[in-house]
Amino acid sequence: MSSLPVVAAVDGSDDSLRALDWALDAARLHDAPLRVAHVRHYAAWTQPGAPIVVPPAPDEDPVLLDARARVEAAGEVPDSEYVALDGAPGGLLPGLGAEARLLVLGSRGRGGFASLLLGSNGLTAARDAECPVVVVPQPGRQVDDAVPQEPGPRVVVGLKVDAPDDGALDLAFTEAALRGARVQVVAAYPWPVQTWTAPGELVPAGVDQDVIENETRTLAEGFLAPHRERHPGVRADPYPVPGDAAGHLVAASLDAELVVVGRHRRRLLAPTRMLGSVTHAVLLHTASPVVVVPPTPVEE
Secondary structure, eight states, X not given: OOSSOEEEEOOSSHHHHHHHHHXXXXXXXXXXXXXXXXXXXXXXXXXXXXXXXXOOOGGGOHHHHHHHHHHHHTSSOOSEEEEEEESOXXXXXXXXXXXXXXXXXXXXXXXXXXXXXSOHHHHHHHHHOSSOEEEEOOTTOOOTTOOOOOSSOEEEEEOOTTSOOHHHHHHHHHHHHHHTOEEEEEEEEOOSOEEEOTTSOEXXXXXXXXXXXXXXXXXXXXXXXXXXXXXXXXXXXXXXEESXXXXXXXXXXXXXXXXXXXXXXXXXXXXXXXXXXXXXXHHHHOSSOEEEEOOOOOOO
């Protein structure tokens, strides 16, 4: 059994219970323990004369009691523990990933606006946690321009051939191997290509699209080679596509097992952690669970 647990953050909302179900299945697939955490946000102050709210003990926490009952009712249960933390969820949730294989959250928790597709706590955890963060969307999310796919389970992963994310590819292959799925690799390239003229106007460049697409496919095949060697039973298909990477990933997400995207690596002029526009859009709009993978540390 893996020593690192799959961590599910719960708050009693329907979204967090869906995340708990996903985390339980993931713990079974990974043969890993399950840790269920409830971050309880109690105000540090009260109005004069108002009664002081005392959080219940962890073994009396109704949210954790309901979560335990849900897990135990699901049948075969991995090693499980239930923990309560008191404080601001946005500050504490990312820390749950310090010792976790996966951190799993619902797309919204209690207190979120009903119109939001993703709560602020999910965005914060996806941006700051040290482990991959899975966000489980609400069911029935519509996908515009969904692309017809061949039958069978798929794990979709985004690949930038000019800045490949080895951690995202590794997780995509690992999850595909566990789920008996193929890997659909979406490799977007900029199109149409434009250049600046002397007066400052953009004009189309004299570049053949087939050349760019073939070069993108060749580069993608090279980046996939070591992962295919480690997972010889996993089929991986690169899909070079023109234009917006986020749009293509969302279109491919319908009925996918998982969509895997990387988080921005810190740069000299942008030292803070960032999600990136593609990852942010995918979190907001995909129909399947999304896992955001932190960048692989750079060896010095």
